[in-house]
Amino acid sequence: MxxxxxxxxxxxxxxxxxxxxxxxxxxxxxxxxxxxxxxxxxxxxxxxxxxxxxxxxxxxxxxxxxxxxxxxxxxxxxxxxxxxxxxxxxxxxxxxxIRTPRQPLMEFDCSTAVNVEKCDNWDSCADAALDTLNLTTFHLSECQYKCPGSYAANVSYPLHVCFHGDETDICIVYEPSEENATISFNSRFISWYHDEYKNVDSSQLLDSNFDSPSFINICSFKPVAPIVVNKKHYTEISCRPLPESCFIKCHLGLQEGDQQLKPAPCVKVIxxxxxxxxxxxxxxxxxxxxxxxxxxxxxxxxxxxxxxxxxxxxxxxxxxxxxxxxxxxxxxxxxxxxxxxxxxxxxxxxxxxxxxxxxxxxxxxxxxxxxxxxxxxxxxxxxxxxxxxxxxxxxxxxxxxxxxxxxxxxxxxxxxxxxxxxxxxxxxxxxxxxxxxxxxxxxxxxxxxxxxxxxxxxxxxxxxxxxxxxxxxxxxxxxxxxxxxxxxxxxxxxxxxxxxxxxxxxxxxxxxxxxxxxxxxxxxxxxxxxxxxxxxxxxxxxxxxxxxxxxxxxxxxxxxxxxxxxxxxxxxxxxxxxxxxxxxxxxxxxxxxxxxxxxxxxxxxxxxxxxxxxxxxxxxxxxxxxxxxx
Missing domain, CATH: 1.20.1250.20 (MFS general substrate transporter like domains)
Structure with missing residues (x-):
């Protein structure tokens, strides 16, 4: 022993x-x-x-x-x-x-493409974390006219979302009266370039609410080809009719494969x-x-x-x-x-x-x-x-x-x-x-x-x-x-x-x-x-x-x-x-x-x-x- x-x-x-x-x-x-x-x-x-x-x-x-x-x-x-x-x-x-996260405001604007609120906890727009390598599916829904003040857009025919290519164009009619009406296309979001706009009035965005700051910075992502609709490639997006001084904006959902894609959250710090x-x-x-x-x-x-x-x-x-x-x-x-x-x-x-x-x-x-x-x-x-x-x-x-x-x-x-x-x-x-x-x-x-x-x-x-x-x-x-x-x-x-x-x-x-x-x-x-x-x-x-x-x-x-x-x-x-x-x-x-x-x-x-x-x-x-x- x-x-x-x-x-x-x-x-x-x-x-x-x-x-x-x-x-x-x-x-x-x-x-x-x-x-x-x-x-x-x-x-x-x-x-x-x-x-x-x-x-x-x-x-x-x-x-x-x-x-x-x-x-x-x-x-x-x-x-x-x-x-x-x-x-x-x-x-x-x-x-x-105390960190309180919330989703940043995001919308699709036919004149400037995708607008995303730049959170205070982001160093740059790249921190939005939307730059996936795979094709991203864009779902546009609840499209509407956004005009200054209380001015209501008066148009005589339905809204069209148009895709323009080198050889052909296509316009899809959006009928807001239809239940769950959506328009979808695919693109590589990683290729879209962006600009940053400071001190934008948040009330101009569709998703603004009581908790949103009054003035925010915006990351505006511009579309870059290829934009794929029905397996055909296009280079640009526009919407019509577009009344003077008005914008056409839609709620935007992003999807990568079977998963929903969301930008990195904004975090309120106390x-x-x-x-x-x-x-x-x-x-x-x-x-x-x-x-x-x-x-x-x-x-x-x-x-x-x-x-x-x-x-x-x-x-x-x-x-x-x-x-x-x-x-x-x-x-x-x-x-x-x-x-x-x-x-x-x-x-x-x-x-x-x-x-x-x-x-x-x-x-x-x-x-x-x-x-x-x-x-x-x-x-x-x-x-x-x-x-x-x-x-x-x-x-x-x-x-x-x-x-x-x-x-x-x-x-x-x-x-x-x-x-x-x-x-x-x-x-x-x-x-x-x-x-x-x-x-x-x-x-x-x-x-x-x-x-x-x-x-x-x-x-x-x-x-x-x-x-x-x-x-x-x-x-x-x-x-x-x-x-x-x-x-x-x-x-x-x-x-x-x-x-x-x-x-x-x-x-x-x-x-x-x-x-x-x-x-x-x-x-x-x-x-x-x-x-x-x-x-x-x-x-x-x-x-x-x-x-x-x-x-x-x-x-x-x-x-x-x-x-x-x-x-x-x-x-x-x-x-x-x-x-x-x-x-x-x-x-x-x-x-x-x-x-x-x-x-x-x-x-x-x-x-x-x-x-x-x-x-x-x-x-x-x-x-x-x-x-x-x-």
């Missing part, structure tokens, strides 16, 4: 981990949705998440250096968690922006967007810095208490995973309940639960006998661990760190915008919390057998599995249309996060000497939950704006498959060979299975007939790492 200074030493640590991850699970899954409910846009959310993630990477080196230099791990852990709690509470006091953005960014950056520092310091205490990074480290995360499985739906339910009562988004229950649990965690850290820092006792013989003379950097280490960054990018993208997507599907907050329940309940048995998974499957292979499961998860989520279909894809987070993290930690620690274990642990956390998360937020927001949510998810799925298979090829063709001593034959396998016949080989395989749930002595792990490093 493993003897890491007695299994009982890890009990206080796992209790602290349980309460810390309970606090994390009650708040962090809802932060991106909170930003949306605060009135922040997708682009602003991406910027804030990126800036907060990059700023948070300063925390672990700062708090970690002070903790190591002065042996103040507990003190710095409590300080960082208190800072995080205060900052997250301050998010409740960031002023909210509040100060710049104040909200910068206040939220500053407070969130401090909060994330404190939280990631607390997680890293707790990792440091864990690492200093054992050298079994395959088994014991994974089992210390079981209670943490259980906390992440139980409490997010409870927190989400309370958010829904109090939001219904107040008739506006209310995230205070989640924040207050986080604060309470953070205080409990701090009290436990102070009261419980935790061995913090490298001055703690170790049951493994230090002679075995210190025999390794290799340095920190190697080709395998560079590849590992790059993979951790890329996996962090995928995690950052999906954690930032996945819950936005779920909200659009109609998920309530408790259903969003339930997705974490599914993910971490499924991870419990795999964390329990993490040592044997690492040894029998291999660290590098588990990282490849993470890429493949990310691909399936992204692709699957992009096709769902109802909330409950999220559950099977959320269960895949077991391999894309929980198992992946155990494999990455084990892999990283196997590549460096004992004296560098704290450094590699901090580095893994910074690269995945800091740099990777920040890049994932900004890149994800960019691709979602450019291609849409579903297409962006599918693109990342393809990228994940390609990168995972590429790394698998590179590892087994180059990196794995570099770990094997020269002139030593490759390991023999028993019956084609995962069990190695020799004592230790690359990628963490173990002895044949190794029991699936048994623990190895820590000294074996140290010897294995030493052998792998040679």
């Amino acid at each position: 493993a003897s890491f200074h007695g299994s009982r030493q890890m009990i206080p640590l796992t209790v602290v981990i349980f309460f810390l991850f309970t606090a994390i699970g009650c708040l962090t899954p809802f932060l991106s949705i909170h930003m949306r409910d605060q009135g922040l846009t997708l682009r602003e959310t991406a910027y804030i998440n990126m800036a907060a993630a990059f700023f948070s990477v300063l925390g672990p080196p700062l708090f970690g250096t002070i903790s190591e230099k002065h042996a103040k791990y507990k003190t710095m852990f409590v300080l960082s968690l208190l800072v995080s709690g205060l900052a997250y509470t301050a998010l409740l006091f960031v002023p909210r922006i 509040g100060n967007p710049m104040l909200t953005f910068w206040a939220y960014l500053g407070v969130r950056a401090v909060a994330d810095l404190g939280l990631i520092s607390a997680v890293c310091l707790l990792d440091a205490i864990t690492i200093s208490s054992t050298n079994d990074y395959d088994g014991v480290y994974g089992r210390t995360r079981i209670l943490g995973a259980l906390a992440l499985a139980i409490f997010p739906p409870i927190s989400g339910f309370l958010i829904d309940y109090y939001s219904d009562i107040s008739e506006q988004p209310d995230y205070s229950p989640s924040v207050f639960i986080f604060d309470g649990l953070a205080l409990i965690t701090c009290a436990l850290v102070v009261a419980l006998p935790l061995s913090a820092g490298w001055k703690g006792k170790y049951t493994v013989t230090p002679e075995k661990l210190m025999k390794r003379k290799h340095g920190f950097w190697s080709l395998e280490m560079i590849f590992l760190l790059l993979l951790v960054v890329v996996l962090g990018i995928q995690w950052g993208f999906i954690e930032t915008f996945m819950h936005w997507f779920y909200s659009d599907l109609g998920c309530t907050k408790w259903q969003i919390g339930l997705t974490l329940t599914v993910a971490f309940i499924c991870s419990l048995p795999f964390l329990a057998i993490s040592k044997n998974m690492v040894h029998n499957i291999g660290r590098a292979n588990l990282l490849v599995f993470a890429f493949l499961f990310y691909a399936i998860r992204y692709a699957g989520i992009s096709y769902i249309s109802t909330p409950w279909w999220t559950i099977p894809f959320e269960s895949m987070e077991t391999f894309s996060l929980s198992v992946m993290w155990i494999a990455a930690v084990s892999y990283g620690h196997s590549l460096v000497p004992r004296s560098s274990h704290l450094i590699i642990q901090y580095l893994l956390n910074i690269l995945h939950f800091g740099i990777g998360r920040g890049l994932g937020s900004i890149l994800g927001g960019f691709f979602m704006e450019l291609f849409g949510t579903r297409q962006a998810f599918r693109g990342v799925a393809v990228f994940s498959v390609v990168l995972g298979l590429l790394y698998l090829t590179i590892y087994h063709s180059c990196l794995k060979k570099s770990r094997r001593p020269k002139n030593k034959p490759p390991p023999k396998m028993a019956n084609g299975g995962w069990y190695a016949m020799n004592d230790s080989i690359a990628n963490g395989e173990t002895k044949v007939h190794h029991p699936i749930l048994a623990d190895q002595d820590d000294s074996d792990i140290g010897g294995q790492d030493e052998e792998n490093a040679k």
Whole structure:
């Protein structure tokens, strides 16, 4: 059995981990949705998440250096968690922006073609988002004369909408007395050029109403050939008869294929967007810095208490995973309940639960006998661990760190915008919390057998599995249309996060000497939950704006498959060979299975007939790492 200074030493640590991850699970899954409910846009959310993630990477080196230099791990852990709690509470006091969308005024004017109100939130007329690549169908209805003042047009024959071509013209009679009378034609709206007219009297437009501003800017789109009517091409449109000083205007409907096409909405803004953005960014950056520092310091205490990074480290995360499985739906339910009562988004229950649990965690850290820092006792013989003379950097280490960054990018993208997507599907907050329940309940048995998974499957292979499961998860989520279909894809987070993290930690620690274990642990956390998360937020927001949510998810799925298979090829063709001593034959396998016949080989395989749930002595792990490093 493993003897890491007695299994009982890890009990206080796992209790602290349980309460810390309970606090994390009650708040962090809802932060991106909170930003949306605060009135922040997708682009602003991406910027804030990126800036907060990059700023948070300063925390672990700062708090970690002070903790190591002065042996103040507990003190710095409590300080960082208190800072995080205060900052997250301050998010409740960031002023909210109320954005009220409405459809812009739009009409068809026979003299100027398509007129669309230019919204204040548009930078240019191109932001109308009507420039589709496919043929657009124009439906003209409720056509009428619009004359100045109360003057009524007096015409002797029905209205005609005429299409002019190089060889022939055609006029279609519009009979307003007919029910649902319409005139339709097709054209490529993307080719139509536009002019902008400022301070136009909105009462001149057909769709003007009480809520419309008195004077507006107009984007006037001019028709460009081809204009297709009855499969014949024309170049211009006109209407007749046209009395002097009058206009002929029609209500306009646009259709692309089977879908109705509408311009981007106008958004009425109440509040100060710049104040909200910068206040939220500053407070969130401090909060994330404190939280990631607390997680890293707790990792440091864990690492200093054992050298079994395959088994014991994974089992210390079981209670943490259980906390992440139980409490997010409870927190989400309370958010829904109090939001219904107040008739506006209310995230205070989640924040207050986080604060309470953070205080409990701090009290436990102070009261419980935790061995913090490298001055703690170790049951493994230090002679075995210190025999390794290799340095920190190697080709395998560079590849590992790059993979951790890329996996962090995928995690950052999906954690930032996945819950936005779920909200659009109609998920309530408790259903969003339930997705974490599914993910971490499924991870419990795999964390329990993490040592044997690492040894029998291999660290590098588990990282490849993470890429493949990310691909399936992204692709699957992009096709769902109802909330409950999220559950099977959320269960895949077991391999894309929980198992992946155990494999990455084990892999990283196997590549460096004992004296560098704290450094590699901090580095893994910074690269995945800091740099990777920040890049994932900004890149994800960019691709979602450019291609849409579903297409962006599918693109990342393809990228994940390609990168995972590429790394698998590179590892087994180059990196794995570099770990094997020269002139030593490759390991023999028993019956084609995962069990190695020799004592230790690359990628963490173990002895044949190794029991699936048994623990190895820590000294074996140290010897294995030493052998792998040679």
